[in-house]
Amino acid sequence: MVISARAQAELPDFTGLVKENTSAVVNISTTQAPPAQGSSRFDQDQLDQMPDFFRRFFEGPNSPFGGGQPGRQQPLHSMGSGFIVSDDGYVLTNNHVVEGADEVIVRLSDRRELAARVVGTDPRSDLAVLKINAQDLPVVKMGKSSELEQGEWVFAIGSPFGFDYTVTAGIVSAIGRSLPSENYVPFIQTDVAINPGNSGGPLFNLEGEVVGINSQIYTRSGGFMGVSFAIPIDVAMNVFDQIRDQGFVSRGWLGVLIQEVNRDLAESFGLNRPRGALVAEVLPDSPAEAAGLQPGDIILEYEGQSINLSSDLPPMVGRTKINETAELLVLRNGDEVELDVKIGELPEDRMAREDQPAEPSPTAGPLGLSVVNLTDEQREQLGIENGVRVRNVGPGPALDAGIRPNDVIRKLNNETVNSIDDFQRIASNLPKGKAVPVLVMRDGQSTFLVIKTEE
Structure with missing residues (x-):
């Protein structure tokens, strides 16, 4: 088919954008201990529907996707994509790309292969x-997924089926999609060709900015069928900041069970059209109960944002900071009522943290962080005799100084730190309002940071 000059001029040219952004995209390969019996990452139905070339690629003894002959125990290998968000080596990808991995290798565009540490998931x-x-790495530019519009051109860079730096393009099919498996992510739906191996890679707009992370496909064959989903970058960066700064993620919680308002319900409640989130149940001891929400209330607005579908509400609540007050506009008995609710923490997030193996972690109050003693094995691996490992960092001087979870503090104010007791003693006696040095080991390298206590 011959494309007219006019039509050709109206089509976007991705060549410059690809050249600008490829160097910040990475390939991620993982290795996991072998299962009881050899198995593939893809089920047999998916393999049967693949072309012969791809089936041999996945099932072969040298397959990077964990193929092998039945009964032979082999490590499982998988591949995915990711992208660099800071020049000192932070990388974003999907959890399912690295979940259960014993080893994670990041391959850069210059063909360097570097072992990666999973900071958090x-x-x-x-x-x-x-x-x-690594230092001085190329990074992507961040866009705003909240500004995306349906029909807008977007493109992806990733490693489908292990083919590095593959570029595919399409349009935004829909925004704010709610999938059955996840109520707290308003997915971006596109028709960009996404296949196994693209997961975790960036979705760009025509400004060369990342607006999403390719995450899921809807498929009946195991391959691309024109329906792909990406995590909005606004959501992803909120998660990234929390993991980097405090080592875990917390989400806002309202404490209601909601349902969609259909045409019949809208008529019965006196609405001129279906909209809002109908409260079916208010959970006991929840922020909603404390604020006076009642079953039968229809939440029309959250912090001034209209609720069109009930699925619009959970992501809005989830992005709200814990203990922050949010304003709701509610339809109750035909009248609009404004309610203020103090948002709590999603119980599942809190329980997930509390279920982690317990270890003593006294907090040095003046600095706003908690530390634990190093094990003998950790000392041997790091090649050091002294230090304490940072477990959590909250708001305060330590966070301002750039100290992060899993850093090892070896000296504080020029005094050697051998244990939690040493650290607490030194931290408690730091001069008020004065900058002092702290020697930190991070990723095998030692560096001095400056920490200043409050006056």
């Missing part, structure tokens, strides 16, 4: 933060 949003030991 958030299965609920299917996001993971990795850290590689």
